[in-house]
Structure formats: structure tokens, C-alpha cells
Amino acid sequence: MALPPGLATVTVTGRATRPGTGGTPQPLTGRVVFTPDAPWIVATATSTQIIGAVAADCDADGNYSAVLLAPDATGISPTGWTYKVEMNFSGVPTPDPFHISLTKNTPSVSMGALIPVGPTGGGNVSGGTVNGSLRVTGNLTVDGSATVTALPHKSSHATGGSDPLTPANIGAEVAGAGAAAVAAHAGGADPHGDRSWATSKFLDRTTGGTVNGNVTVNGTVNATGLVLPAGSVTSSKTAVFPAPTGAVSYVVWRAAKPCTVVAVRGYRSGGTGAIVNASKNGTADLLGTDLSLSTDVTWLAGNTLQNTSMVAGDFLLLKINSVTGTPAAVTIQVDVQAV
Numbered sequence: 001m002a003l004p005p006g007l008a009t010v011t012v013t014g015r016a017t018r019p020g021t022g023g024t025p026q027p028l029t030g031r032v033v034f035t036p037d038a039p040w041i042v043a044t045a046t047s048t049q050i051i052g053a054v055a056a057d058c059d060a061d062g063n064y065s066a067v068l069l070a071p072d073a074t075g076i077s078p079t080g081w082t083y084k085v086e087m088n089f090s091g092v093p094t095p096d097p098f099h100i101s102l103t104k105n106t107p108s109v110s111m112g113a114l115i116p117v118g119p120t121g122g123g124n125v126s127g128g129t130v131n132g133s134l135r136v137t138g139n140l141t142v143d144g145s146a147t148v149t150a151l152p153h154k155s156s157h158a159t160g161g162s163d164p165l166t167p168a169n170i171g172a173e174v175a176g177a178g179a180a181a182v183a184a185h186a187g188g189a190d191p192h193g194d195r196s197w198a199t200s201k202f203l204d205r206t207t208g209g210t211v212n213g214n215v216t217v218n219g220t221v222n223a224t225g226l227v228l229p230a231g232s233v234t235s236s237k238t239a240v241f242p243a244p245t246g247a248v249s250y251v252v253w254r255a256a257k258p259c260t261v262v263a264v265r266g267y268r269s270g271g272t273g274a275i276v277n278a279s280k281n282g283t284a285d286l287l288g289t290d291l292s293l294s295t296d297v298t299w300l301a302g303n304t305l306q307n308t309s310m311v312a313g314d315f316l317l318l319k320i321n322s323v324t325g326t327p328a329a330v331t332i333q334v335d336v337q338a339v
Helices: 177-187
Strands: 009-015 017-019 025-027 030-036 041-043 048-050 054-057 063-069 083-089 098-100 108-110 234-242 248-254 259-270 273-280 315-324 327-338
Touching: 030 063, 234 248, 234 315, 259 273, 273 327, 315 327
Parallel strands: 009 108
Antiparallel strands: 009 063, 017 025, 030 054, 030 083, 041 048, 054 063, 083 098, 234 327, 248 315, 259 327, 273 315
16 A cells, blocks of 8 residues: 555554464464555545555564554545454464554554454545445534434324334333343253253253263362262271381371271281281271281281271271281281272
């Protein structure tokens, strides 16, 4: 868009990049095109038409610059229009076009400082004749003689008049009907039940339902209550007694929620024997018969469980009742399941 001399311009600069390795910006290649939203601009002093767009190509560092006619420059008609900006860079999706407003009072501006605005084709037109149809998409103001006359609203159409208009007369909603319809839709148990494709595909937001299949949650699940099937979670509580020489016991765990003891196991390394057990709260043995670790380096389990039900606050005590020989270590493990 070649400009006649003497008209005010605005230089728009910018840099196009995308994130690179380590966060270093990587320059983009491509161009930015600026198109006036007024399709017909005239330099009034010479009656020269100014038509077309300005394209700015990116250099090796992604920088671009364009010298544009100021939309409020003295000596052009119309004034006050905006520019449509279209960006096309290699290797990245093409963004939607947007519009910017420029002024001769800021002859140099960075693209990063501009805020997208609504498009406008211009304000005042200085003189001229329109041959053909004229379409006005905004307001039309006529100074001087009143060549356009606005007819007042007929008073009889008003409320209380002889022929008042109702919402139905002009295809409008009855007052409050829209708000009531939105409220009913939002409060409906199944507001989209008329859509057959949704049947059995979504959980009801108030009554819930069943999901048949795996559910993956990438984030946090907030629930006022979380119920798991009995036996679905098993945890082991273990203590290692290094080189025990006789009877010894340790409290190793306190139950935070109700649970059930499902196994008591023991393991001996070295020596010739060890007798072990575990108890709830230090008084209720979990094995009716002490577990004899008669075989070296082998896990053995007791088979006479008792007192297996634990509630929140109960504690677990693991104990060696006796040893023979000189074991290097004795391990006792108790398995519990959520209820």
C-alpha cells in the first residue's frame, strides 16, 4: 500500500518466537499481514485511493516491522478505522485474525503493547458521492438539514394504549420466561434426557451410578466418603529383631481405622530356634499357639489366629518369647486388611 507523501504513519514492530530447548525462545519464520478494515480510503488533497494490505516478513531472529497509515491521519477519508492482523508462521498453528487500533499520536508501537479490539470500518467521510446502494452497518449521523427523519413510537402501542403491543406481537419472550426456563433446565435431574445418544453414557449428577471399567484420575479425588471392598487393601507391619538373646517385644503400629489381622509370620536367620507371637494392645495374643521358627531362613506362618478384629486406636505389639542358639536376626510380620 504505497502512501502519498505527508500522511502520518505508525510503525508496528514485533518478534515471533516459540519455546525452545531449555526455555530459550526459538525464532519463527513467516509473515504478518495488516489490512485496513476500511476497504476504500482516499487522500483528500489529491483524491488518491489508498487500497491494499501491508505484509511484514520475519527476519532470522523472528523480528518484523511494518509502516502503516495512521487511521486518524489528517488528510484522509474516512478516519477512525482499525487494522485486521493475520499471522502465518511456519511450524505452528495459524492463529485467528484479530483487529488493532492505531493512532498518529503514537508513531511507534510494539505488537505486544496492543490489545485486540472490535473491527470498525471508519468514522467520518469527507465529501464524495456514492453511486449505487449504500449499506450502513453502524450508526448514521446526518448534520445539517434533516434528510433522515425518525418516526416516534406510536403512543397507542404503549402499555395502557388503545392497541398495546404484547411480547407475542413482536416475537419476544414474556417477561421472566427466559430466566425461568434457564432455572428449570439447570435444576433438572436430566435436562438433556431428550438426547437418545446420552442414554446410559453419563452418571446422574444427584443419584450417581456404576462405572464398568477402569477409571484413571490425573489429579485429586475429593470425596466425603470413600468405600472400598472388604479385603481390597492389605498392609504389612514388620519388625526386625537383630541378634536377640532372649525375650523381647516392641510396639510397632497403631491402627488409624478398623481392620482385621489376616496373618502372623516369622523368619529366623541363624541360631537353632525362636518362639514368637504378636498381640493386640499388648494383652490379646493374635496366635492361640506361639509360632515356632524351627526352620532357618524360611518364612513360617501361624495358623491359629484369634483376636483379629482391631479398631481405631488399637496397637500392635510384636514379641519374641524365647530363642535357642544365637540367631543373627528374627523378623516378625503381621498382615492386616481394611474392613
